[in-house]
Amino acid sequence: MADYRQHPPMVERSIAWITRGNGRLRYRGTTANNAWLHRRPAAINLRRLTNLGLHQTDPKWALA
Numbered sequence: 692m693a694d695y696r697q698h699p700p701m702v703e704r705s706i707a708w709i710t711r712g713n714g715r716l717r718y719r720g721t722t723a724n725n726a727w728l729h730r731r732p733a734a735i736n737l738r739r740l741t742n743l744g745l746h747q748t749d750p751k752w753a754l755a
Contacts, residue, residue, distance in 0.1 A: 716724045737745075744755035 717727050718724050740754070745752060746755060747753075
């Protein structure tokens with residue numbers, strides 16, 4: 692539990708950034724902002740997985 696308090700999950704940081712840290716939206720229109728709000732957490736998760744050692748072995752993905 693102490694490790695959790697020291698390093699909060701990236702998902703919680705992303706949600707905090709979206710809801711509190713950024714009072715303005717990035718684009719004009721709901722379609723573009725909706726797409727951005729869905730892509731950003733996915734990109735953050737992918738970056739996190741690659742930092743943890745995600746790699747592709749032919750048809751499958753695996754963490755090292």
